[in-house]
Amino acid sequence: MNSAELLQFVASGLQNGAVYALVALGFTLVYASTGIINFAQGEFFMLGGMLAVAGVRAGLPLPFAALASVVLTASIGLLFERVALRPRRDSGPTVLIIITIGGSMVMKSLARHAFGPNELSLPPFSPGVPIVFAGASIDRQVLWIWGLTIVAVVALTFLYSKTKLGRAMRACSLSHDAARLMGIDTARVVMISFGLAAALGALGGVAVAPLTQTAFDVGSRAGLKGFAAAILGGLGNPIAAVVGGLVLGLLESLSVAFISSTYKDAISLVVLLAVLFLRPQGLLGKSRREKV
Amino acid sequence: MKMRGRLLTVVVVLALGSALVAGCAQGKRGASDGTSAKPYRIGAVLSLTGTYAGLGTPEQNAIKLEAARINAAGGINGRLIEVFYEDDGTDPAKAVAAAARLIEQEDVLAIIGATGTGQTMAIRSEIARAGVPQVSMAGGSVVTDDFDPLVFQTPWPNRIVVPFTLKALKARGLTKIALISDTSGYGTDGHDIIVKEAAAAGIEVVAEQTLNPGDTDMTAQLTKIKGAAPDAILMWNAGKEAAIVAKNMQQLGMKTPLVGSPGNGRKEFIEGAGAAAEGFRFAAGKVLVPAAYGTDSEPYKVANDFITRYTKAYGTPPDIFAGHAYDAFLVVVDALGRVEGDVTPGSLRDAIEKTSGLVGIGGTFSYSATDHNGLTMEELVLYRVADKTWVLDQ
Numbered sequence: 001m002n003s004a005e006l007l008q009f010v011a012s013g014l015q016n017g018a019v020y021a022l023v024a025l026g027f028t029l030v031y032a033s034t035g036i037i038n039f040a041q042g043e044f045f046m047l048g049g050m051l052a053v054a055g056v057r058a059g060l061p062l063p064f065a066a067l068a069s070v071v072l073t074a075s076i077g078l079l080f081e082r083v084a085l086r087p088r089r090d091s092g093p094t095v096l097i098i099i100t101i102g103g104s105m106v107m108k109s110l111a112r113h114a115f116g117p118n119e120l121s122l123p124p125f126s127p128g129v130p131i132v133f134a135g136a137s138i139d140r141q142v143l144w145i146w147g148l149t150i151v152a153v154v155a156l157t158f159l160y161s162k163t164k165l166g167r168a169m170r171a172c173s174l175s176h177d178a179a180r181l182m183g184i185d186t187a188r189v190v191m192i193s194f195g196l197a198a199a200l201g202a203l204g205g206v207a208v209a210p211l212t213q214t215a216f217d218v219g220s221r222a223g224l225k226g227f228a229a230a231i232l233g234g235l236g237n238p239i240a241a242v243v244g245g246l247v248l249g250l251l252e253s254l255s256v257a258f259i260s261s262t263y264k265d266a267i268s269l270v271v272l273l274a275v276l277f278l279r280p281q282g283l284l285g286k287s288r289r290e291k292v
Numbered sequence: 293m294k295m296r297g298r299l300l301t302v303v304v305v306l307a308l309g310s311a312l313v314a315g316c317a318q319g320k321r322g323a324s325d326g327t328s329a330k331p332y333r334i335g336a337v338l339s340l341t342g343t344y345a346g347l348g349t350p351e352q353n354a355i356k357l358e359a360a361r362i363n364a365a366g367g368i369n370g371r372l373i374e375v376f377y378e379d380d381g382t383d384p385a386k387a388v389a390a391a392a393r394l395i396e397q398e399d400v401l402a403i404i405g406a407t408g409t410g411q412t413m414a415i416r417s418e419i420a421r422a423g424v425p426q427v428s429m430a431g432g433s434v435v436t437d438d439f440d441p442l443v444f445q446t447p448w449p450n451r452i453v454v455p456f457t458l459k460a461l462k463a464r465g466l467t468k469i470a471l472i473s474d475t476s477g478y479g480t481d482g483h484d485i486i487v488k489e490a491a492a493a494g495i496e497v498v499a500e501q502t503l504n505p506g507d508t509d510m511t512a513q514l515t516k517i518k519g520a521a522p523d524a525i526l527m528w529n530a531g532k533e534a535a536i537v538a539k540n541m542q543q544l545g546m547k548t549p550l551v552g553s554p555g556n557g558r559k560e561f562i563e564g565a566g567a568a569a570e571g572f573r574f575a576a577g578k579v580l581v582p583a584a585y586g587t588d589s590e591p592y593k594v595a596n597d598f599i600t601r602y603t604k605a606y607g608t609p610p611d612i613f614a615g616h617a618y619d620a621f622l623v624v625v626d627a628l629g630r631v632e633g634d635v636t637p638g639s640l641r642d643a644i645e646k647t648s649g650l651v652g653i654g655g656t657f658s659y660s661a662t663d664h665n666g667l668t669m670e671e672l673v674l675y676r677v678a679d680k681t682w683v684l685d686q
Binding site: 117 | 340502503513560
């Protein structure tokens, strides 16, 4: 294998990895503010792509359709939290998690009825020939995916560390009760984290749709991969989610390169399990010890 | 409070009860006008969601269209045909549940389905248990090679399509091929037959790669293939991943000809792959370019009639999958008309096996006690994508 081929495998891994990372960021955000896993996260990814296609078909210019899709999906995320989850917020995490599973089924079925069963295409953001870098060719859309992932991570890090809302979110992740006693509107923080998670999922869905097409049923796979990435990196902080996503993507493409394409998913899952045995808190997660 | 609760329960029960009675009365009335006898009940297990949703939906469209046409003309033997549809979600386990429901609850005479090879094989145990004939719309060879007296098949199986495709490759001087197939039942079936048949056809397989249904990037597999420097890439799958393979090849600057399976004869592939679809070749039956039947022939008239009615009803011409469903329904209906004496699943199966010279969309069907597919290579042509549509590749 020459260096150009190796670089091509790495590029392929980072391309998938960046998409996994965007979905994983959504898992991390919701987990940080509520302590639950939102299994509807993959459907936000699906809605992002589908609504953008619907926008373009309705005659909106592509950038506007993409933006509108992200905003609309974020609103759906807010609404989902407000209508489906908040009324049962005192029922404990198990009930809430099951509600998110139900929500994902509803969104998927509605999307099938609204958009049909077939795959739909979105035009590329900036059409043109692929960019060749040291022998590896990279589609222009991949640069958009990488760029948007970086922007999302920088924006989230800024939000977490510099803004009042971010501090409120971090406070919620440590202790809901303490945060509420400090005068933080925890219900609002939870709702916003769902909106942000939905926006991030949608961003991934919009960015990847020109490469892969999209369909009403792409959400479950995206959710699964994003969840694996979030666990691999360590639930809780945005950087860990991104690292988890990129590592998972690279594992898959390097499995194809050095072992076999048939077993690439199995190999990445075995590595995920191995990491969880050795470091249950994930690659970058901080271990939480109960202090007595 | 408690009193009021009980009152409410009574009211609800009464309301439900009266609705039920009304419903039954309605049902009786519906059956008594039109024809006097009970309708024939046929089940259909289709992939209306999941990876094969794009195949199952035109299949359902075709069956609905044909059932409505036959019922409007008075049905078969003076009895209407009632079709019960079940979605298997492209999941073998759900297909089993769907078949069980159709057999136990709807008491169907025959099952049309499933859409996919994996689902078709999965429902065999249910079929065998009830002794109900099954007409599958899946193209895996295993459906009829792994012979079951109850199971029939309407598409061209891989054991016919693969040698045809390999012959076409050889005729074009493309003798070193790389194979990329998906891990579904259909892709695996195709992969095994290609590997087995290649040497006899004078073709060398220089690389073998797989992809999983749902994968979104194949540049890794294609980079491996690029290293093997094949004359052509042969792709065997039937999902949306085909368009990604074509686009990834373009991204990697690969000019190697891409040849696919009948499963890629979908307009979503052309839309999804865009410019990368140009020059893509695949073998399939003649329905995509009906002139291939020969314009004066009986098959041409049958296909043209179906295409006209389907296009009018759904605004888009039928694809090969709609054709497979048309054929499956036709096979069952034709046999229903030929059954002598009581129509039971057993007598219907015997009648289906005696199908002879039945002109459908995918070809002319003649079943026998040893051949439950009844098609030959003669039904296939090679297509090429040119200017966003299919043309015959002479």
